[in-house]
Amino acid sequence: MINIFKDQYFIEHYETGFVETGIFLPNDLIEEIKQHYQTVEEGRNDFPKFFVSNEHLAYVEGEEVGDLFVQSPDVATEMVKNLYDMSYSKAVYREQVFLKRVCQHLLDNGFQKFFKTRYLLVGYDMYLRSKHGQMAAGIHSDLPNFHHFYETENDLTLYIPLIDLNEKNGGRLSVLPQKKLKIPSHLFLNLLLDFFSKNSSYLDDAGYINPEKISSELMDEFVQTKSFKDLLVCYKMLTDLAKSQYADDFVRPDERRGKVLLWNNKDFHAADTWNNSEQDREVYIIRLFPLYDVNIKLKSKLHGNLFNNHLFDFETGEIVQFDDPVDVSQLTKQDKLAL
Numbered sequence: 078m079i080n081i082f083k084d085q086y087f088i089e090h091y092e093t094g095f096v097e098t099g100i101f102l103p104n105d106l107i108e109e110i111k112q113h114y115q116t117v118e119e120g121r122n123d124f125p126k127f128f129v130s131n132e133h134l135a136y137v138e139g140e141e142v143g144d145l146f147v148q149s150p151d152v153a154t155e156m157v158k159n160l161y162d163m164s165y166s167k168a169v170y171r172e173q174v175f176l177k178r179v180c181q182h183l184l185d186n187g188f189q190k191f192f193k194t195r196y197l198l199v200g201y202d203m204y205l206r207s208k209h210g211q212m213a214a215g216i217h218s219d220l221p222n223f224h225h226f227y228e229t230e231n232d233l234t235l236y237i238p239l240i241d242l243n244e245k246n247g248g249r250l251s252v253l254p255q256k257k258l259k260i261p262s263h264l265f266l267n268l269l270l271d272f273f274s275k276n277s278s279y280l281d282d283a284g285y286i287n288p289e290k291i292s293s294e295l296m297d298e299f300v301q302t303k304s305f306k307d308l309l310v311c312y313k314m315l316t317d318l319a320k321s322q323y324a325d326d327f328v329r330p331d332e333r334r335g336k337v338l339l340w341n342n343k344d345f346h347a348a349d350t351w352n353n354s355e356q357d358r359e360v361y362i363i364r365l366f367p368l369y370d371v372n373i374k375l376k377s378k379l380h381g382n383l384f385n386n387h388l389f390d391f392e393t394g395e396i397v398q399f400d401d402p403v404d405v406s407q408l409t410k411q412d413k414l415a416l
């Protein structure tokens with residue numbers, strides 16, 4: 078994080094788990110976002126799609142759960158679907174309708190000032206909606222996932238509640254600051270790099286690993302490597318520790334409708350239950366990724382749809398849109414981060 082945030086904001090994130098941008102979306106944009114997602118069918122939940130071909134991640138919940146997911150993926154997928162249906166009435170990924178406008182609004186309001194790094198990839202957006210009485214998310218970290226393939230401990234989330242999250246309404250996000258406990262998820266990208274760069278058939282012309290060329294069989298081989306299994310054991314131990322030793326150290330700020338909050342979804346986090354029976358909890362989210370000086374190409378599609386094709390350029394103050402995923406090999410070395 079130290080090479081991403083300017084020092085003052087690095088400290089704010091390290092100590093509190095958040096960076097408060099103080100930037101609000103205009104009310105008409107908030108209303109437009111709400112109206113757009115109102116038209117998405119009730120009950121649409123994209124979370125279970127992430128479990129397909131990632132069943133091994135269930136070992137972080139314990140051996141029995143892991144075995145169930147690996148040996149009976151269909152049963153497990155149904156369980157995951159039911160679990161998420163209990164938590165969200167809608168969870169909608171990658172509509173990208175408001176992504177550029179929100180990013181432009183941020184730049185127009187001085188968003189550049191938070192960053193040392195020149196670029197941040199704008200991966201995809203998501204919308205979460207829950208009703209009164211729906212289950213809240215317990216303590217967890219969003220584990221790196223093969224559907225994205227380019228995740229590290231420095232991923233950033235723009236978190237924009239479309240309704241106040243406070244003591245009365247509930248629904249507040251809480252995060253365990255990195256000064257208390259932190260996950261070593263850079264290692265994930267390093268392990269991918271080590272494993273897949275050995276075989277030239279997965280490389281593109283620029284010598285970058287092309288995740289879309291990797292077969293599911295080879296991905297399974299990677300999952301079986303000792304180093305990746307060790308990393309999962311480490312995730313499990315840290316998650317257990319976060320739950321057993323650090324539950325009282327989570328920071329839980331009140332958040333106002335339309336206010337843009339920055340945090341890192343690799344940090345341990347949880348959400349409060351939603352207490353408002355008159356209005357639903359709605360949050361609009363955009364995921365940002367630092368770009369590294371590593372030979373890994375960005376994936377072009379998330380669940381079949383184009384993503385990874387917007388880039389924050391804080392030097393020019395622009396949000397740049399491409400027809401394809403951002404081509405990391407075209408960015409100069411000094412504008413990328415060392416892994």
Ligand SMILES: [Fe+2]
Nearest residue numbers: 218219342346
């Ligand atoms: Fe999460």
